[in-house]
Amino acid sequence: MDTAPIRVLVVDDSVVIRKLLSETLASDPGIEVVGTAGDGRIALAKIPSLNPDLVTLDIEMPVMDGLETLAAIRKLYRKLPVIMFSTLTERGATATLDALALGASDYATKPSHTGSPAVAIECIRTELIPKVKALCRGRYVVPAVILPSSPAAKLRSRSNARIDIVAIGTSTGGPNALAEVLPKIPEHFPVPIVVVQHMPPIFTRLLSERLAGRSVIPVTEGVAGSVLSQAQAWIAPGNFHMQVHRAGVERRLAMNQDAPEHSCRPAVDVLFRSVAQAYGEHVLGVVMTGMGSDGLRGAQAIHAAGGEVIIQDEPSSVVWGMPGLIHAAGEADAVYPLDQLAAQITRRVLQSRAPRPPVTSNHDSRMETPTK
Numbered sequence: 479m480d481t482a483p484i485r486v487l488v489v490d491d492s493v494v495i496r497k498l499l500s501e502t503l504a505s506d507p508g509i510e511v512v513g514t515a516g517d518g519r520i521a522l523a524k525i526p527s528l529n530p531d532l533v534t535l536d537i538e539m540p541v542m543d544g545l546e547t548l549a550a551i552r553k554l555y556r557k558l559p560v561i562m563f564s565t566l567t568e569r570g571a572t573a574t575l576d577a578l579a580l581g582a583s584d585y586a587t588k589p590s591h592t593g594s595p596a597v598a599i600e601c602i603r604t605e606l607i608p609k610v611k612a613l614c615r616g617r618y619v620v621p622a623v624i625l626p627s628s629p630a631a632k633l634r635s636r637s638n639a640r641i642d643i644v645a646i647g648t649s650t651g652g653p654n655a656l657a658e659v660l661p662k663i664p665e666h667f668p669v670p671i672v673v674v675q676h677m678p679p680i681f682t683r684l685l686s687e688r689l690a691g692r693s694v695i696p697v698t699e700g701v702a703g704s705v706l707s708q709a710q711a712w713i714a715p716g717n718f719h720m721q722v723h724r725a726g727v728e729r730r731l732a733m734n735q736d737a738p739e740h741s742c743r744p745a746v747d748v749l750f751r752s753v754a755q756a757y758g759e760h761v762l763g764v765v766m767t768g769m770g771s772d773g774l775r776g777a778q779a780i781h782a783a784g785g786e787v788i789i790q791d792e793p794s795s796v797v798w799g800m801p802g803l804i805h806a807a808g809e810a811d812a813v814y815p816l817d818q819l820a821a822q823i824t825r826r827v828l829q830s831r832a833p834r835p836p837v838t839s840n841h842d843s844r845m846e847t848p849t850k
Contacts, residue, residue, distance in 0.1 A: 483510035484614045487530040489521040489547070490514075490563065491539040495588070498595070499534060499563070502602040509610060518547025525555065531614050532559040534606070535582075537573045545576055552581045559583040559613040561606065571680045575688060578653045583796060584609050587678060604741070612650065612769040612797045639784055641830040642760035643669050643706070643722070643729075644823060645753045647746030647776065649676040649768025651796025653685055655816055659766075660711055661692040662820030669827055671711040672700070672722060672731075672753065674746045676768065679716035686713045702733040714744035721752035729756050740772040746800070750776025759784025762826055764819065766790040768800035777809045786811045786826070790819060 486503055488511055490496045500511045513528045515521035519542045521533065533551065537544035548560060562577045562585040564570040574585045586606045589598035648655055652675045663671070677685060683699045690697040693711070700712040700720045706729045714720035718733040732752075739745035746765070750773065753761050763780045765773045767790055777787045787809055789801035794816035804810050814822050 485512045485531045487533045488514045490536040502599050518542030534561050537564045584650050639759040641762045641827045644671045644762045646673045646764045647773040648766040651767035655766045659820045665694040667709045670706040673713045674744045674749045682716040700731050704731040719748040722756045746773040747776040751779045754779040754783040761785030763787040765801045767795035769797045771803050773800045774803050777804050788812045791815050
């Protein structure tokens with residue numbers, strides 16, 4: 479495998495941010511910052527000669543802003559990974575979601591504590607560097623991951639249990655993946671859907687609103703105490719773990735700010751474990767494109783309770799980290815490309831809930847046979 483450093487072009491109109499990004503990225507031996515640019519037009523002029531493996535792109539810039547630059551990059555370099563660098567504000571979140579819809583690979587939020595260089599550097603190191611490496615996974619040695627259980631990769635046999643809830647987990651590439659899946663869920667879908675998408679506050683609310691505008695079922699950001707009902711989807715709010723708890727005959731949403739898991743809050747594992755406990759074998763878990771291992775232990779909890787887990791395939795995933803690890807651990811019941819996931823989710827739910835003819839024993843059959 480090629481172990482040459484990942485070549486990164488940093489594009490930002492702020493001299494301070496360009497310097498901070500460049501120095502922090504270059505501090506990793508697996509990354510080389512091959513150039514910087516103060517606006518999109520300069521960046522486009524530099525790409526042919528610098529030949530970067532990845533571009534970090536600020537959203538708000540003079541001359542040619544991030545969205546215009548991204549659109550131009552996608553016309554010329556369809557597969558070049560681009561990470562948007564945006565502020566944690568309503569305007570920044572809106573522009574980031576626009577960028578993801580235009581084909582950005584991922585995003586990172588600018589450090590909010592700009593007065594503390596040490597905090598800013600740590601934010602970049604912990605959030606941005608792993609994303610750079612995940613998106614350029616063919617350009618560096620992937621670190622070994624110890625799986626909680628690691629039998630030979632296999633597809634599990636299907637369960638016959640009725641499905642009463644669908645739980646979805648996703649991360650990198652997830653907003654576009656959800657935009658492919660949720661709008662295709664039919665109006666009278668007979669069960670609720672709960673979703674964890676790794677995103678900060680504001681982002682999850684705006685994502686919910688966008689998905690609601692494209693879907694025939696209601697899609698909302700999760701609120702503590704909400705009663706789960708059929709034909710509706712809830713997305714975990716940023717900075718909160720979302721869980722499902724039994725409340726008599728009802729199931730309700732609960733939120734907490736317990737410690738992050740896998741550096742994530744919300745975390746897929748937290749949601750999946752709670753759904754397995756609240757619904758037992760009547761769960762369909764779905765893990766889509768995403769970086770890291772969040773969802774693996776949750777998938778194991780769903781299987782331990784008797785439920786099913788399906789995953790997105792590698793070719794259609796932006797990063798096959800989360801679903802790939804579930805597949806490697808033998809915890810996938812089936813693997814589907816993104817454009818088939820909505821249909822497969824719907825088919826599995828409807829088939830599991832269809833009336834089934836009663837099973838009669840041989841003894842019963844003999845007794846029902848008319849005598850001559």
